[in-house]
Amino acid sequence: MNILVCVKHVPDTEAAVKIAADGKSIQTQDVNFVLNPYDEYAVEEALRLREARGGEVTLLSAGPEEAKKSLRTGLAMGADKAVHLVCAHRHDTLTLARALAAAAGQIPFDLILCGKQAVDDDEAQLGVMLAEALSLPSVSAIVKLEVLDGKAVARREVESGLEVVETSLPAVFTAQKGLNDPRYPSLKGIMMAKQKKIEEIACAQSDSQVEILDLAYPKSRSGGKIVGQGAAAVPELVRLLHEEAKVL
Amino acid sequence: MPIPDLYRLDELFTEEQRLIQRTVRDFVDEKILPGVRQWNRDAVFPVELIPEMAALGLLGATIQGWGCAGVDYVAYGLIAQELERGDSGFRSFVSVQNGLSMYPLLAFGSEEQKDRWLPPMARGEVVGCFALTEPDFGSDPGGLITQARRTAGGWVLNGVKRWSTNATIADLAVIWAKDEAGVIRGFLVEKGTPGMTAPEITGKLSLRVSVSSEVHLDDCHIPAENALPGAVGLKTALMCLNQARYSIAWGAVGAALACFEEAVEYAQTRIQFDRPIAGFQLVQAKLARMWTEITNARLLVLRLGQMMDQGKAHHAAVSMAKRYNVQTALETARTCRDLLGASGIVDDYHVFRHMANLESVYTYEGTHDIHTLILGQELTGLAAYA
Ligand SMILES: Cc1cc2nc3c(=O)[nH]c(=O)nc-3n(C[C@H](O)[C@H](O)[C@H](O)COP(=O)(O)OP(=O)(O)OC[C@H]3O[C@@H](n4cnc5c(N)ncnc54)[C@H](O)[C@@H]3O)c2cc1C
Numbered sequence: 001m002n003i004l005v006c007v008k009h010v011p012d013t014e015a016a017v018k019i020a021a022d023g024k025s026i027q028t029q030d031v032n033f034v035l036n037p038y039d040e041y042a043v044e045e046a047l048r049l050r051e052a053r054g055g056e057v058t059l060l061s062a063g064p065e066e067a068k069k070s071l072r073t074g075l076a077m078g079a080d081k082a083v084h085l086v087c088a089h090r091h092d093t094l095t096l097a098r099a100l101a102a103a104a105g106q107i108p109f110d111l112i113l114c115g116k117q118a119v120d121d122d123e124a125q126l127g128v129m130l131a132e133a134l135s136l137p138s139v140s141a142i143v144k145l146e147v148l149d150g151k152a153v154a155r156r157e158v159e160s161g162l163e164v165v166e167t168s169l170p171a172v173f174t175a176q177k178g179l180n181d182p183r184y185p186s187l188k189g190i191m192m193a194k195q196k197k198i199e200e201i202a203c204a205q206s207d208s209q210v211e212i213l214d215l216a217y218p219k220s221r222s223g224g225k226i227v228g229q230g231a232a233a234v235p236e237l238v239r240l241l242h243e244e245a246k247v248l
Numbered sequence: 249m250p251i252p253d254l255y256r257l258d259e260l261f262t263e264e265q266r267l268i269q270r271t272v273r274d275f276v277d278e279k280i281l282p283g284v285r286q287w288n289r290d291a292v293f294p295v296e297l298i299p300e301m302a303a304l305g306l307l308g309a310t311i312q313g314w315g316c317a318g319v320d321y322v323a324y325g326l327i328a329q330e331l332e333r334g335d336s337g338f339r340s341f342v343s344v345q346n347g348l349s350m351y352p353l354l355a356f357g358s359e360e361q362k363d364r365w366l367p368p369m370a371r372g373e374v375v376g377c378f379a380l381t382e383p384d385f386g387s388d389p390g391g392l393i394t395q396a397r398r399t400a401g402g403w404v405l406n407g408v409k410r411w412s413t414n415a416t417i418a419d420l421a422v423i424w425a426k427d428e429a430g431v432i433r434g435f436l437v438e439k440g441t442p443g444m445t446a447p448e449i450t451g452k453l454s455l456r457v458s459v460s461s462e463v464h465l466d467d468c469h470i471p472a473e474n475a476l477p478g479a480v481g482l483k484t485a486l487m488c489l490n491q492a493r494y495s496i497a498w499g500a501v502g503a504a505l506a507c508f509e510e511a512v513e514y515a516q517t518r519i520q521f522d523r524p525i526a527g528f529q530l531v532q533a534k535l536a537r538m539w540t541e542i543t544n545a546r547l548l549v550l551r552l553g554q555m556m557d558q559g560k561a562h563h564a565a566v567s568m569a570k571r572y573n574v575q576t577a578l579e580t581a582r583t584c585r586d587l588l589g590a591s592g593i594v595d596d597y598h599v600f601r602h603m604a605n606l607e608s609v610y611t612y613e614g615t616h617d618i619h620t621l622i623l624g625q626e627l628t629g630l631a632a633y634a
Binding site: 014069072073076184185186187188189190191194 | 250263264267268271274275303304305306309317318319323
């Protein structure tokens, strides 16, 4: 079973993100980038499927030169191959999904795994758009995946419950937290990943259809308000929560 | 919040070294830090984590072959640093397995011994220990009195060892004893060999997440093939210590960083006299000093690691780093404990545990003062031990 995993190189969630001078992008200097945490679940699931059923795990990432670092992380976890779609600048997700679909066309796969979303722009669109571009079914935010002959059964979390979905293969699945417990890249894996070659394909340049106009920081929080003490303060608290905070 | 990397030390490491560091850091965050307070209270080393450390490739990390990862010494240093950010007990476990058990096999063992023991040691199935120190011979190991006498089929060992890390849980002990001619030699004694027992030392107030033991050898017969052919002379034992001291020098940085990060955060949030204590000059003086000292310590071991990788590290250079870095870490831990006030004495915070651990680290593998004397001798040509 050959599995394709799409991964993204994103700022570490611990990093303090600053807006760059142009007001439309973030400062990448001095920010530590990592393999997108949801993609780690996707890689882990692919490795487990390969361990159970044989085949190969290929990683695919679109992004600048540095994206190779996340590909190396995935290789160090145990993926067999990595393909880097070299894109110098940012694309909107649909354009990117089409570019990845074109690249995926050159790689044999029985199923595709992605993270549910990238933690940088949080769009949660790529996996589904990729499926559409490839005319494949997709199941998003899965927490369990069972592969049978020519089909798969996935569980996904829905509002206060679980949904069990069966789909034919090939299909695209996006991984939700809880799908598995991703392994750490072992020292041996890291040393071996160093030897593996990352295949490069040029990204066909097309204009982004979406442009970021402006980035802004969230409003800094102002201090709390003490309404009063004891039971006597409750009616006023309820009124404020209802009328001012509008949460009730 | 991680402290800023003012000297951009991160840029001095390769991509692989940083990835290895990150792997160990994540392991420590997820597997060690959540449990360490309880293990410390209970004075237990969680043996269930041994297979996990092995799966990561931490055991025998620098060895090429025998199923080991074969990383460079700088990467190994970062492993030690991250482990000791968790607790000195874990770094001690790895230092003993790698530097004091696998290294003597690699350096002084026969091909059969290496093939037999190194692979299961890398897999964590065989835990090693190293017994040089005796009740009456600590800083002066050359005086040791454990005896090795030749027999028809091998050797018989008699004596008492003390302070052997891991001995109670070990499957293979590297025992140092004197032959009839008074020459110190290294021997392998397998767990369960009649005549060897390894009771645990209890009541420790330091390095509680680590097993420390006595080793009693009472007419303990071992076959001839269990002598390490190359381990002849005190110098060979000291070569093993050099390996372990290297990892200790890096590990101390990790303990210091753990205390420092905790203290910086505490100082920024603890309000006294209507302002965070971090806003007082006396507190800032302490922070500035510690930050500088830790940076020094990190640069020292990085250079030492590069020399280790080039095979150019003088043993006195290792002594300098062990001495300076452990002293720095211990002083940092004490100052951080002070900055946390009363909170610093409870185990809700990590500082006190690190501070107590570092008391052992200051003493073992050559006390601080013994390393002072090694440096003194190197510099002046005059030995001042006796
Ligand atoms: C937790 C722990 C784990 C250990 N693990 C191991 C292990 O795995 N294997 C092993 O073999 N050993 C191990 N040791 C032993 C350790 O290496 C010794 O404790 C150390 O070498 C010091 O010996 P000592 O404790 O007998 O102190 P001593 O040698 O008695 O020293 C006491 C004091 O006298 C000072 N002193 C001694 N000689 C001189 C001198 N010539 N000039 C000036 N000052 C001097 C010392 O610096 C120290 O301050 C461990 C120790 C501890 C605490």
